[in-house]
Amino acid sequence: MLKGKSVIELTDVRTKKKEIYEDENLITNAVPDLLRLNPSGLMYPIFKTNAEEYKEEIFPIANKCYGGILLFEAPLDENSNKYIAPANNKIIGYASNDVNSTDAPKRGSANLTESTPIENGYKFVWDFSTSQANGRISSLALTHYRGGKYFYGDAHGRDPFLLLNKTKMYSDRVITDIYQGCVEYDIENSTLISIWPKNETSIEIVKLRESITDIGLNDPIFTKGNYQEERTIVDAKEFFDKVYYWKETCFYNGPDDYWYGFGTKYNKLIRMKISKKDYSTTVDEWSLNDISLYKLGDYKDQDSSYCERRAYSCIKDSYLYAIGAGNDYNLLYKININNPVDISKFDLEYDIQRTTYSGEYMYLFNWGDYILGNKFSINRNDEIIRRDDKTEYEGRSIPYLMSTPIQLDL
DSSP states (O other): OOOEEEEEEEEOTTTOOEEEEEEEEOOOSHHHHHHHOOGGGTTSOOSTTOOOOHHHHTSSHHHHTTOEEEEESSOOOOOTTOOSOOTTSOEEEEEOSSOOOSOOTTBOEEOTTTOEEETTEEEOOEEOOTTSSOSOOOEEEEEOTTHHHHTTOBTTBBOOOOOOOOOOOOOOHHHHHHHHTEEEEETTTTEEEEEEEEETTEEEEEEEEOOSSOOOTTOOSSSOOSOOEEEEEEEOHHHHHHSSOTTSOEEEEOSSSEEEEEEEETTEEEEEEEETTTOOEEEEEEEOTTOOBOOOEEEOOTTSSSOOEEESEEEETTEEEEEBOTTOTTEEEEEETTEEEEEEEEEOSSOOOOOOOSSEEESSEEETTEEEETTEEEOTTOOEEEOOBOOSOSSSSBOOGGGSSOOOOO
16 A cells, blocks of 8 residues: 655745645545546547557656655645545646656745656655745645646646547537547446437437446447437427527526526526436526627537537536637626526636637536636635646547546546
């Protein structure tokens, strides 16, 4: 069993007096799970053209998977299954497995002379100058070396994207609509739930058994298996009649026992609430007064030969996040999905509407405690974190796991 030991040495640069704090550290299951979990078998090199970077990004494990450090203002939970620090725990400092050449005030440097393999382990030494990582430090955590460069990202950079494998699937609309229309994944029951506008009067809800932690004897590696799927057509005429255009809507998983659909028409927000128990629906129309929203989503007509979906909005903690329209493309609105008078806005001070691309993209995405967008994120405290994106993705949108707007916490 892996164990860690930390030593923090504080030196007064004027008196040279030192204070030393020592403690033992819990090692989480993050790295073991990275190596032993293989969602849907997609980590296998299925094609010759797969992008495989295991040897560069994972090995040696000590210097890559544990090559970064994060310093937090508040304590962290001692739980081996918790990999992600809460967004409201302020990051005080971070460092990677290299020497920091930037002027980032929170980022320190690895001491490459003193950092070295030891018997049955590895010794890391990081240095922070008097201008770096200033604040109260109550906890620390090791992280992947990329996480130690920018954490979640700030004005000095962002480069957390790690591509270990890339698999492309070309299939007919019957299959691709299920995955790209996914609104929820039930890990406990290995069930994927998808919603797709079928026409101007109805939506189709599909429940498909899609296990990501095991694979059956007859399962294909990168498309749906031979499991029966449950398809249900739900009347959406009242909802679609009220919106500007039926395909320019968006469907989401709610924080309660409902799925939600939202659309707009001028300064109105139209909500469709779908019961997960019996598929019953209610439709509401709310006036936003002088607020106009950009379209919330975009689905390709099912008559088309290829699948395409874009989401310009997302739901987090019972709030809809959506981009302003007209001259308000710099504004991001936060609207309570059950109380439309509860509205707040964020001014990003630049156009956050994105150029559209063919394919599947998210323009706003809920990732854990964060709302992610291009060159910015918003944490649990509604604080805007501006980022200098250095992602390996070309284009300005946010692709998402398995072409579905879900986060799989494995």
